[in-house]
Amino acid sequence: MGPAGINPILLNIPENFESNRLLIRAAQWGDGAAVNEAVHESLAELSPWMPWAQVPPTVQESEASIRRSHLQFMERKDLRMLLYHKESGQLVGSSGLHRIDWQTRKFEIGYWVRTSCSRQGYISEAVDAITDYAIRELGANRIEIRCDSRNTQSARVAGRLGFTLEGIIRNDKCDVDGALRDTMIFSKVRGMEY
Template sequence: MKPLLLDFPTLFQTERLQVRKPFPGDGTEVYEAIQASLEDLLPWMPITTETEENAEEIVREAHGQFLLRETLDFHLYDKVSGTFIGAITLKPENWDIPKFSLHFWLHSAYTKQGYMTEAVKGAIQFAFDKLGARRIEIRTDATNVNACNLAERLEFILEGTMENDFLAPDGSLRDARVYAKIN
């Protein structure tokens, strides 16, 4: 079946989170969360949301990519307050398997509280149950201790370290750890 013809939910919930696809109009809250978290995010991801307008463009692109099944971005909202706290992405690497890579970031004010562990658990369940995933990968900077610990805590298997695999946002050459969970 062609991915574009696949029907699956555009949101799911965990104990404390509502997780949904991005919608036009989400740009301001994404921009504000990134700006409040720049110090924590800059070592690990390139920041391309330099203005609110730019953030809105990115959100609208993500909305379109979700509809086309090219990239499945989800926004994370605290169920109680309704506050946007981060994002998680299931990027289809091969729909024929199906195989996905998992990417995530969290507003600094919500770290160390188990939110991302909860979100990743929910995304894994969503991918296996709703998308028929057979493999989910987390590929992270080998020096990103928090991401490595999260993968290991959720029983992803470390398949290897890829030396000199990518350029970090600061331009330095970095190693990547590849973790996988198989269904």
């Protein structure tokens, strides 16, 4: 339950919005092929950080993942969003609001970009827009970005957008090879950063 006992499934929230260059929207049935293509293109860059990117998925596996994400969005359990370039229609990457706590209105932003679109500011643009969406549409009190302490590109996005590094949790998780890793936690908190 959310604040005042409101069931999150009853919340009317936009399923799509735009930034300067991107259409940001909930995953929809049929998006699997585009996601699959982007993941295959980007495995070398994704595999050091993403457990799900260790083995190239089939198109069917990508579509099944998209359909699960669509259902979770409808249930307000996880708000996966795909990033499409407004002019070309190309899938640029994926982001969204995860590990949601509706009672406190806490959300974690995750993200990845396809290799051919990296280092062009798309993820910073998307995360900035999704942060604004979380504040404006969802009443976010706390927004987090968590990343492996060695993932300097991800940490740079958080710093560039004014997220505060709250700390590093040592030996917090296992990396994709099973070795212990440290996790950096960045946040924006209502009343302090916005």
